[in-house]
Amino acid sequence: MSLLDVTELRKTFGGFHAVDGVSFAVEEGSIHAVIGPNGAGKTTMFNLISGHSHPSAGAIRFAGDDVTQSSPDAMVRRGLTRAFQVTTIFPKLTVLESVECAISARRHQSASLWLWNRPTARAEALQLLETVGLAELADVQAATMSHGDQRTLEVTLALATQPKLLLLDEPTAGMSPFETKKMVELVRDLTRSRGLTVLFCEHDIGTVFTISDKVTVLHRGQIIADGAPDAVRTDQRVIDVYLGRRNS
Ligand SMILES: Nc1ncnc2c1ncn2[C@@H]1O[C@H](COP(=O)(O)OP(=O)(O)OP(=O)(O)O)[C@@H](O)[C@H]1O
Ligand SMILES: [Mg+2]
Incomplete structure (x- = not known):
């Protein structure tokens, strides 16, 4: 099949x-x-x-x-997840925050729970950024990254849903x-x-x-x-x- x-x-x-x-x-x-x-x-x-x-x-x-x-x-x-343009989704967040958000969304956590569970989401987000080669840009605002790095972040956010x-x-x-x-x-x-x-x-x-x-x-x-x-x-x-x- x-x-x-x-x-x-x-x-x-x-x-x-x-x-x-x-x-x-x-x-x-x-x-x-x-x-x-x-x-x-x-x-x-x-x-x-x-x-x-x-x-x-x-x-x-x-x-x-x-x-x-x-x-x-x-x-x-x-x-089944599709990558979308990251700047239209999380324009103000840093790279790390964007990935944390995507992980929290997968776990169905509300905004308040996101703060509570942030350490575990952060650990997973950092590991994912390591995997895709964006770890050094973790604290950079997503909208200010180069086009290529933004596209990589799109893929990363899609990966956070574990497709x-x-x-x-x-x-x-x-x-x-x-x-x-x-x-x-x-x-x-x-x-x-x-x-x-x-x-x-x-x-x-x-x-x-x-x-x-x-x-x-x-x-x-x-x-x-x-x-x-x-x-x-x-x-x-x-x-x-x-x-x-x-x-x-
Ligand atoms: N919402 C819509 N209403 C009417 N026509 C549409 C709509 N969406 C797409 N089309 C038409 O359907 C056809 C296929 O468009 P589509 O965007 O899927 O092509 P594509 O293969 O992705 O092209 P490209 O390589 O330029 O991205 C085009 O003629 C387009 O104008
Ligand atoms: Mg097209």
């Missing part, structure tokens, strides 16, 4: 099918990329999977359960080559050391083919290729609609 199974998924806006009968599976412990031109339907599909929007048709199963109509909170509790499956929408967008390399190493380390499964969409093709166990290609809301990176990279239709255009 796959960790995530998407079957005949469709999302229609007006008469337009942004996601148009998509079926694919994500295997436990894998790094799985979704690629495709702008407007292909990648983010719309991620919204459906994370519960931020609901499909017009089709089904989503996670860890064997039907989660097609689940809310984002319910998905996080089941172990089985982490969803990342363009994790290296706007990053320098050095920041991109660090993000790639982090995602790889996390899948190896924590048994995490990662589903991500990405325009940086170098990253996609370096890191992925499997690649799914979306075009106009439909899957045109789905398989091992080497097979997808040499697929003529993928070259015609996406890879070839990017190199020209």
